[in-house]
Amino acid sequence: MIKVALMGHGVVGSGVAQLLEEKTESLAQKAGEPLYCAKILDLRDFPQTPYADRFTKRVEDILEDSSIRIVVEAMGGLHPAYEYVKACLGQGKSVVTSNKELVAEKGAQLLALAKEKNVNFFFEASVGGGIPIIRPMHLCLAANRIDEIDGILNGTTNFILTKMIQDHMEFSDALALAQQLGYAEKNPDADVDGIDACRKICILASLAFGKHVYPKEVYTEGIRGITLEDVSYAQRAGYAVKLIGKAKRLPNGKNEVLVSPAWVPFSNQLSRVDDVFNGVLLRADATGDVMFYGKGAGKLPTASAVVADIVHIAKSSQTSQSLTWKDSNADTVAPLSEYRHAFYYRLRGAVSQEKIAEGWGMVQNLDRPGRPTDEVAFVTGVLSEQQAIECERRMGKDVQILGKIRLLG
Numbered sequence: 001m002i003k004v005a006l007m008g009h010g011v012v013g014s015g016v017a018q019l020l021e022e023k024t025e026s027l028a029q030k031a032g033e034p035l036y037c038a039k040i041l042d043l044r045d046f047p048q049t050p051y052a053d054r055f056t057k058r059v060e061d062i063l064e065d066s067s068i069r070i071v072v073e074a075m076g077g078l079h080p081a082y083e084y085v086k087a088c089l090g091q092g093k094s095v096v097t098s099n100k101e102l103v104a105e106k107g108a109q110l111l112a113l114a115k116e117k118n119v120n121f122f123f124e125a126s127v128g129g130g131i132p133i134i135r136p137m138h139l140c141l142a143a144n145r146i147d148e149i150d151g152i153l154n155g156t157t158n159f160i161l162t163k164m165i166q167d168h169m170e171f172s173d174a175l176a177l178a179q180q181l182g183y184a185e186k187n188p189d190a191d192v193d194g195i196d197a198c199r200k201i202c203i204l205a206s207l208a209f210g211k212h213v214y215p216k217e218v219y220t221e222g223i224r225g226i227t228l229e230d231v232s233y234a235q236r237a238g239y240a241v242k243l244i245g246k247a248k249r250l251p252n253g254k255n256e257v258l259v260s261p262a263w264v265p266f267s268n269q270l271s272r273v274d275d276v277f278n279g280v281l282l283r284a285d286a287t288g289d290v291m292f293y294g295k296g297a298g299k300l301p302t303a304s305a306v307v308a309d310i311v312h313i314a315k316s317s318q319t320s321q322s323l324t325w326k327d328s329n330a331d332t333v334a335p336l337s338e339y340r341h342a343f344y345y346r347l348r349g350a351v352s353q354e355k356i357a358e359g360w361g362m363v364q365n366l367d368r369p370g371r372p373t374d375e376v377a378f379v380t381g382v383l384s385e386q387q388a389i390e391c392e393r394r395m396g397k398d399v400q401i402l403g404k405i406r407l408l409g
């Protein structure tokens with residue numbers, strides 16, 4: 001029997017406990033031994049659960065129990081999760097986490113500690129909830145160099161944008177609906193401002209490039225600035241507006257990593273990833289494009305990924321050699337000014353076609369129903385971020401930029 005402990009009995013932790021209880025036989029068969037949830041750390045009491053007698057409020061009850069081989073961290077947040085996980089690995093216990101903040105901030109360090117102790121630090125559930133993405137990247141695609149990742153990595157913002165596109169809801173109404181349905185938190189900042197998506201693209205980028213990409217290095221823009229006017233222009237031109245986490249190898253050996261709203265052409269499968277679903281498109285050198293799609297959040301989808309990690313660890317006698325990356329200094333991520341995209345612009349003011357051509361060169365003009373006469377919208381050719389800013393400056397003070405969105409190329 002393999003003894004497992006849970007740290008945190010919230011949405012994910014309770015889902016893990018439920019799956020371990022309900023699927024005892026099939027999991028024992030797959031793991032090669034029965035998996036038993038021996039202890040659950042939580043400050044709250046849960047007297048109605050079938051495992052009410054296994055709760056503890058002391059982390060030492062897990063750390064000092066040498067019979068516990070695998071610990072699941074599902075508390076969320078950086079502290080005390082980081083200290084607890086470090087202590088568990090230090091005690092020679094493998095750790096499975098769903099905590100993207102922990103992996104994005106401390107992944108390299110915790111992977112190194114796991115290696116030193118010959119145990120595992122797994123985090124399939126930290127990106128894409130129930131979608132298998134981490135293990136496919138380092139095992140199934142082992143023969144590939146991953147050159148680019150484009151991901152819809154946040155269900156809440158994807159739901160909001162879908163409501164804006166399909167039901168023409170204003171951002172604030174769509175956010176209120178997402179909160180009402182329990183998708184968005186009361187404080188929605190981490191989702192709406194792209195922070196959650198940033199942590200997830202950092203994890204995928206670190207794994208793809210073999211060097212830690214820290215959230216502070218990644219330009220991150222959320223969806224608060226997206227309007228129904230922008231969505232209307234996009235739709236007429238054949239694009240959906242999505243919040244995209246992007247990571248791409250650049251010819252100079254550095255990498256582009258950013259989170260920002262993007263116009264995604266209808267020909268790209270990510271344009272059809274709607275509602276709370278997540279989608280990740282990997283561009284790999286042997287397979288070409290590979291697409292992953294599924295539920296990126298929720299109790300059982302996320303718990304499913306955690307339990308898969310537990311089963312994998314149960315069958316492993318040593319540290320994974322493929323789920324790893326090195327720590328990095330500031331040379332992994334190129335500065336934003338060097339990234340190159342086409343851009344959508346919506347301008348208001350005294351702006352003629354000549355002035356636009358002077359500024360941006362050849363552009364594709366756009367239209368929408370009800371476009372005011374003093375509004376101009378267009379898509380540029382591919383420019384660097386720096387060039388785009390210089391073009392904006394050339395427009396002068398009497399031209400107001402109402403919208404600016406990158407195109408996913």
Ligand code: HSE
Pocket residue numbers: 129153154155156157183191196296297298
């Ligand atoms: N708040 C996240 C989302 C949950 O909306 O996708 C999963 O990380």
